[in-house]
Amino acid sequence: MPPLRDVWVFPYPDLRKDFVFISERYRPPISLLRIHNTLTDSVEEFSPIVPGKVSMYVCGVTVYDDIHMGHARSIIVFDAVARYLRYLGYDVTHVTNFTDVDDKIIRRSAEEGVEPLELSARYIKRYFEDVSRLGVVPATMYPKASESIGDIISMIEEIIANGFGYAAADGSVYFDVSKVENYGRLTNQTVDQLQSSGRIADDPNKRGPLDFALWKAAKPGEISWDSPWGPGRPGWHIECSAMIRSCMGEQIDIHGGGNDLIFPHHEDEILQTEAVTGKPLANYWMHNGMLQVKGHGMSKEEKMSKSLGNFFTVRDVLQKFDGRTVRFYFLNTHYMSPLVYGEDMLAEADAARGRLVNNYRELQSYAKTAPSSTADPSATVEEYRARFCAAMDEDFNTREAIAVMFEMARATNKSMADGTLSREEAEAMLTLIGEFDSILGIMPEDTKDEGLDEIMGILIDLRKELRSRKMYDLSDLIRDRLKEAGFVLEDSAEGAKWKRA
Ligand SMILES: [Zn+2]
Structure with a gap:
């Protein structure tokens, strides 16, 4: 099997240079991965629909302001999930959406006197700036509600045709919850319990209190699209069902999001999709715990x-x-646990992460001068890798995986101090830390020099070619721009070499 490559559909190429690329290591898929499934409230063995492939959809953000730390938790958790699935050898399609039309966007854009889609485009750009600084590997696709209107309208038409939706007098369309028998599967509640939960907004156009809007008739002056029911815009829940179908098909492996989205958003996504396809939307529902504030x-x-x-x-x-400290802070807790935010906790995370970084730096300098040994470090490496993977295999327990890294650091600190660590062992540990960090993204950037070597090799060859064609200005430009970015090229008799400044 060839090494995996990510497929990128990334709308901001100017920001792409800031993203961390995962080093491409291949391990055969192992079938030990277990995932907590909200549908059954139990940890189940993971088995994808198509062997070797994973389709994962994660509900994204409503783009009317900058993302906050609560959003960052969900983004980082599912980034680590996607990275680990890729590490296991799966070909992962990771889709996350932008809700770029909704009440809050319309209100905020009216306040600022800009068009709603201009406001959302500004915050989408800022979203990518923020997540790039958090070392998040871009999703495969980022569909937007405003660009999925055709898919949304045809899905609503199918829902109505199958008897699960109705158009109200004002031109809105609603999902008729009375037509389904098993509403409330994720929350394990009956329709009566959901109705009495007191979280349902009154709307005179609805036939039943749990019915929800698939299409909202436009109010005067509001952004709208033409539809068979008159001008309007999509309800919130329908965009996810429509985007999942258009990006990945009728059924997906993993559906993720914060646990505040379970009801009504995810329950409603299930109803909409099943009304059209008659099949379960997702096999595994993963929900991260909330970030709380005192x-x-x-x-x-x-x-x-x-x-x-x-x-x-x-x-x-x-x-x-x-950004790596922020990642450490989130990943050092199980993703399902609630987490209380505090700057003191980030400072603690920073100090703890600093211990791993210091150990890494010491290993780097130790490896340069350490005595060589014929002892094979592969057994030690295998043992740590097996424990790290065992932690990740058990419902992505990043906290346990980080604990394995701390144990490695303690062991190597000790063996460096008493001089029993060989150069080969130190180098093997450095490589292993880089491998683990291709999943966690908490260590300094230069753990990923391996892939960088190839890229620098391409630039060096390109520069040589330019010089042979006497295009010295371009050759110097490459050298100068690399220098600005912190890389020094040294020309020598054997050719050019690179190093960090
Ligand atoms: Zn959603």
């Missing part, structure tokens, strides 16, 4: 959210902390 003057914790006004933007946090 309530004002109370011990009670509440969810970090825009509407509660208790959020910390990623931008603000990144002024004080490295």
Whole structure:
């Protein structure tokens, strides 16, 4: 099997240089991966629909403001999930959406006097700036609601044709929840329990209180698209069902998102898709726990959210902390656990991560001068790798995986101090840390020099070619731009070499 390559559909090539590329290592897929499935509330063995491939959809953000740390948690958790699946050898299609038309966007754009899609485009660009600083590997596709209107309208037409939807007098379309028998599968609740949960907004156009809007008739002056029911825009839930179908097909392996989306959003996605396909939407539903904030003057914790006004933007946090520290902070907790946000906890994460980084730096300098040995380090490497993978295989337990890295650091600190660590062992440990970090993304950038070597080799060859054609200005431009980026090229008799400045 050839090594894997990611397929990129990434709309901002100017930002792409900032993203971390995963080194392409191949291990045969192992069947030990187990995932907690919200549908059954149990940890199940993972088995994809198509062997060797994984389709994963993660609900994205509504782009009317900068992303906050609560969003960052979900983005980083599913980034690590996608990275680990790729590490296992799966060909992963990871889709995450942008809700770029909704009430909040319309309200905010009216306040600012700009077009809604201009406002959302601004925050999509800023989203990519933020997630690139968090070392997030871009998803395979980023569909937008505003660009999926055709898919959305045809799905609503099919829902109506199959008897699960109705158009109201004002030109809105609703899903008729009374037509389904098993609503509430993710939350394990009956329709009666959901109805009495008190979270349902009143709407005179609805036949039943749990019915939800598939299409919203346009109010005067609002952004709208033509539809068989008159001008309007999509409801929130329908965009995910329509995008999943258009990007990945009728059924996917993993559907992810924050656990605040389970009801009603994910329950409604299930109803919409099943009304059209008659098949389950996703086999595994993964939900990350909420990032909480200490309530004002109370011990009670509440969810970090825009509407509660208790959020910390990623931008603000990144002024004080490295993006890799933010990753460490999130990944050092199980993704399902609630987590209370505090700057003191980020400082703690920074210090803990610093111990791993220091060990890495010491291994680097130790390996340059350490005595060579004939002892084979592969047994030690295999043991650590097996333990790291065992942790990740058990529902992506990144906290346990990081604990294995700390154990490695303690062991090598000791054997470096007493001089029993050989150069071969030190080098093997450095390689292994880089391998683990292709999943976690918490270590310094230069653990990934392996792939960089190839890229620099291409640039060096290109420069040689330019010089042979006497295009010295372009050859110098490459050298100067690399220098600006922190890489020095040294010309010698044997050709050019590169190093970090
Ligand atoms: Zn969704």
